[in-house]
Amino acid sequence: MERGRVSARQRVVLSLVGLTAVSVGLYAVGALQNHSQEFGYMVWNLFLAWIPLVLSVWLLYSLRTRLWSAWQPIGITLLWLIFLPNSFYMISDFIHIQEVVRHDLLYDVVMFTSFIFTAALVGFISLYLVHVELLKRLGMRFSSVLIALIIFLCSFAVYLGRDLRWNSWDVLFNPAGILFDVSDRVIHPLGHPAAITTTLSFFVLLGGLYVVGWQIGEATRPKAR
Numbered sequence: 001m002e003r004g005r006v007s008a009r010q011r012v013v014l015s016l017v018g019l020t021a022v023s024v025g026l027y028a029v030g031a032l033q034n035h036s037q038e039f040g041y042m043v044w045n046l047f048l049a050w051i052p053l054v055l056s057v058w059l060l061y062s063l064r065t066r067l068w069s070a071w072q073p074i075g076i077t078l079l080w081l082i083f084l085p086n087s088f089y090m091i092s093d094f095i096h097i098q099e100v101v102r103h104d105l106l107y108d109v110v111m112f113t114s115f116i117f118t119a120a121l122v123g124f125i126s127l128y129l130v131h132v133e134l135l136k137r138l139g140m141r142f143s144s145v146l147i148a149l150i151i152f153l154c155s156f157a158v159y160l161g162r163d164l165r166w167n168s169w170d171v172l173f174n175p176a177g178i179l180f181d182v183s184d185r186v187i188h189p190l191g192h193p194a195a196i197t198t199t200l201s202f203f204v205l206l207g208g209l210y211v212v213g214w215q216i217g218e219a220t221r222p223k224a225r
Helices: 008-034 041-063 071-083 085-096 105-163 168-173 175-187 193-220
Strands: none
Touching: 008 041, 008 105, 041 071, 041 085, 041 105, 071 105, 071 168, 085 105, 085 193, 105 175, 105 193, 168 175
16 A cells, blocks of 8 residues: 555545534534534434444454454453444434424434434444454354344344433443343333334344445455455
8 A cells, every 4th residue: 555545444434534523513503503502412422323433443453463252352342242332322313303492403304314324324334344354253144143133232222222221331330220121121021012113123224224234345345366
């Protein structure tokens, strides 16, 4: 690679940073128009959505010199699994769009879509990077099963976050509380229909989008000669 030349991965990251800046800019303009900061949490949620991508890049660098079974890659992977649902959780933020009377509803739709699209895109790219590493070690069948399981867990985590108000930090600071709620829904699934519908609907949506993204990634990824 020529010195000073921007790589393909760097261009992707720069594009995502630019899209993030667009989202924050849309929020800032909306806040000025409405003289309020009601949707300020969207900026924080988008920050959380970026964490899995940072962790997946760190994991890739770690795997260059270490086995995945080493303590550092395992620790990074666990943190990545904990924070990955944040990228897809933002899809559920659409429910807030009409909670308050605003200057321009259509503008808010554009702003929300910008935030949510950026967060989901960051999450899918992070998932793709990990998938490629799994593919090298486990083959297509087992890596695909693991990715499907991860998407399912992310979908269930969206339910935990939206309906039960748990967040990623609680996995570290209140694991007993999360374990109690999760075990109750595993033991008595029919008693919690929202857990089933939310998890399955997000699993179908995220799974379908990821399959399309994977095919696009494979079609455009340079093949080794």
